[in-house]
Amino acid sequence: MSSSTKHDWLRRYGILISILIAFVLRVVVGLALTIVIPKAADRAGVNAWLKALGDVFVRLIRIVIPILIFFTISAASSSIASARKLGMILLWMLMLYIGASILAATWGVLGGVIFQPGTAVRLEVPPGYTPPKPPSGVDILMSFFQLDFSALLTVGGSMTMIIFAILLGVATVVFMGERGRVVARFLELGSELSISILRLIMYYAPVAVFCYAAWLISQYGPEMLRAYASFLGVQYGFTFFHFLVIYSIIAAAGGLSPLVYFKHQLTPFIVAFTTRSSAVTLPYNMEVAKRMGVPDEMFKVTLPIGATINMDGTALYQALSALFIAQLFGIALTPAQYGLVVFSALVASIATAAIPGGGLVMLAYVFSVVGLPLEGIGIMAVIDTFADAIRTAINVSGDNACTVLLTRILGYKLQK
Numbered sequence: 001m002s003s004s005t006k007h008d009w010l011r012r013y014g015i016l017i018s019i020l021i022a023f024v025l026r027v028v029v030g031l032a033l034t035i036v037i038p039k040a041a042d043r044a045g046v047n048a049w050l051k052a053l054g055d056v057f058v059r060l061i062r063i064v065i066p067i068l069i070f071f072t073i074s075a076a077s078s079s080i081a082s083a084r085k086l087g088m089i090l091l092w093m094l095m096l097y098i099g100a101s102i103l104a105a106t107w108g109v110l111g112g113v114i115f116q117p118g119t120a121v122r123l124e125v126p127p128g129y130t131p132p133k134p135p136s137g138v139d140i141l142m143s144f145f146q147l148d149f150s151a152l153l154t155v156g157g158s159m160t161m162i163i164f165a166i167l168l169g170v171a172t173v174v175f176m177g178e179r180g181r182v183v184a185r186f187l188e189l190g191s192e193l194s195i196s197i198l199r200l201i202m203y204y205a206p207v208a209v210f211c212y213a214a215w216l217i218s219q220y221g222p223e224m225l226r227a228y229a230s231f232l233g234v235q236y237g238f239t240f241f242h243f244l245v246i247y248s249i250i251a252a253a254g255g256l257s258p259l260v261y262f263k264h265q266l267t268p269f270i271v272a273f274t275t276r277s278s279a280v281t282l283p284y285n286m287e288v289a290k291r292m293g294v295p296d297e298m299f300k301v302t303l304p305i306g307a308t309i310n311m312d313g314t315a316l317y318q319a320l321s322a323l324f325i326a327q328l329f330g331i332a333l334t335p336a337q338y339g340l341v342v343f344s345a346l347v348a349s350i351a352t353a354a355i356p357g358g359g360l361v362m363l364a365y366v367f368s369v370v371g372l373p374l375e376g377i378g379i380m381a382v383i384d385t386f387a388d389a390i391r392t393a394i395n396v397s398g399d400n401a402c403t404v405l406l407t408r409i410l411g412y413k414l415q416k
């Protein structure tokens, strides 16, 4: 490793430490508020401001979601469609990626059901919130196809936006010939631009997180910390299970010893854990794929696409978050709604941008599909640095495990 890479790592650990300090500060401010103004009723004014400053972040996210989904999905679908000659690789890759993410989201639901991390404290449901009616199969199907185009510009219309974006991306490539390339390029630039807007909004995240944390602790006391700790405990536990067990099976099925896979995967794992970005980790993941003997023509397709659409850690996190928020607000979910959680977490993880906090933003989609208060995003933002680190590490590791298996399925050999 070059000395500049070492320097980078040091800087990233520095970031991690400052994140920890910032977290402790937020909690201290929340607790200090309860000491300085002991009566809850007297704190109401300050609390309202703290919450409002956090809500600004949630609202900014709601604004950017339709644009983000439109560009990222249409750009990804046009680039997949334009690689038609790679048909078999793409087909198997999508099946594996989707299968692994469904499994991960299922662990998220199981973790939430078994360990109930959100029952430590009961939050007040936001004013104006109406609990969801358990939807029928027909309701769910029709919710994917909103009546009017204007609905696509709301968080609730995200699924229709996704369908529209896929149709647009594919039509651009299949029917527009040479001229379609210009549109495809535009979509790609739009995707980069919308991710840049998100990055910009993320500069406000520390303020929002600070305010939300102080508000939650001041309003609900240290029990909130217990709820957060058990969420992270369940998330880390199930995520490691997915990493160690499922990826062992996938690597072994691909003809690679799981131990060799874990040994190689360690570096991208740590880089992803500290940078919290699959996009930033991509070069490290590619280097490792090469060292494991995956042919270039394979990983050069599967890893960049995987970095954008295959996010097992994120799917697990988003599913678990939905249950956590439902439990915090005392909203009971039916088994059919658990199915909806898995499905929406899969879709959201595909649409998640490979940058820090991308998965937090897409919670807006999951919560709106399941019918949970969108304030939940602010609540999850408080611990997102910790939650993001592990989900990103697993996101990138999954891409490589699936790539090893794909190599075997498609009749290539690992070049040792």
Ligand code: ASP
Binding pocket: 276, 277, 278, 279, 311, 314, 352, 353, 354, 355, 356, 357, 358, 359, 360, 388, 391, 392, 395
């Ligand atoms: N940070 C994650 C990644 O880059 C995405 C997420 O926030 O879930 O893979």
